[in-house]
Amino acid sequence: MLFVDKKGKKPMSEREIVAQSLTFLLAGYETTSAVLAFLTHLLARHPDVQTRLSDEILNKIGKEEITYDSLSYMPYFNMVFDEVCRLYPTASLIVTRKAARDCVYGNLKIPAGMNVQVDVWGLHHDTELWEDAKKFDPERFSSTNKDKIKPFSFIPFGAGPRSCIGARFAMLETKIAIVRVLQKYRFEQSPETKEELELECRGAIVPKDGVFVKIVPKEQVF
Numbered sequence: 001m002l003f004v005d006k007k008g009k010k011p012m013s014e015r016e017i018v019a020q021s022l023t024f025l026l027a028g029y030e031t032t033s034a035v036l037a038f039l040t041h042l043l044a045r046h047p048d049v050q051t052r053l054s055d056e057i058l059n060k061i062g063k064e065e066i067t068y069d070s071l072s073y074m075p076y077f078n079m080v081f082d083e084v085c086r087l088y089p090t091a092s093l094i095v096t097r098k099a100a101r102d103c104v105y106g107n108l109k110i111p112a113g114m115n116v117q118v119d120v121w122g123l124h125h126d127t128e129l130w131e132d133a134k135k136f137d138p139e140r141f142s143s144t145n146k147d148k149i150k151p152f153s154f155i156p157f158g159a160g161p162r163s164c165i166g167a168r169f170a171m172l173e174t175k176i177a178i179v180r181v182l183q184k185y186r187f188e189q190s191p192e193t194k195e196e197l198e199l200e201c202r203g204a205i206v207p208k209d210g211v212f213v214k215i216v217p218k219e220q221v222f
């Protein structure tokens, strides 16, 4: 990537390399770290979910080294990850588009050239789309329930040709981090653990004062 293009001809300029690196750092760092923070908080608050996730890790990986293959089939992890991204779509403010032509939706006119922002947060918390929308419930994404989700009502990584290029990578990073910890420890609530997190927007939507949980060694380290 650094020195030649796909056909092995024109090298990337230094400016292009810096731009790509910055995009990956900015788009990829804060978003994933926020998801990890939200996930940690929710696991501490929902020990039943954490136990099921730990059991999946124990069954699929146990004390073995993590590999790409061992991470690829973890259906419960995927459900938990999706539900965290539904409740806390950290990058919901960057899903924007410029109208290519005049459009009319009901009473709303959108002239060509207008910038439009998709209200991802609103979609993910809409009580007409999600039953008990505030509840953390990974079962919404089980193989039987998933089909009931309306198209485009769940878009933590955006949608279409300009959707997040790092979505699979983000999921993989999150899995590696969480599997590593849950192989040996569990998350528990501490006196500082908040019931409702305060949020702030720093490009990504993040927990305002971080999250507080206890990390306790498992009695039986496997």
Ligand code: HEM
Binding pocket: 023, 024, 027, 028, 029, 031, 032, 035, 089, 090, 091, 092, 094, 095, 096, 155, 156, 157, 158, 159, 160, 161, 162, 163, 164, 165, 166, 167, 169, 170, 171
């Ligand atoms: C959980 C973590 C992440 C979330 C929630 C997230 C979310 C998003 C969203 C919502 C968009 C806009 C998509 C659209 O407008 O339709 C986006 C774009 C993008 N993301 Fe991510 N992202 C994450 C992680 C990453 C990672 C790890 C990378 C790279 C290593 C990355 C690189 C990018 C890039 C380059 C774009 C711009 C794509 C384009 O304009 O074509 N993201 N991301």
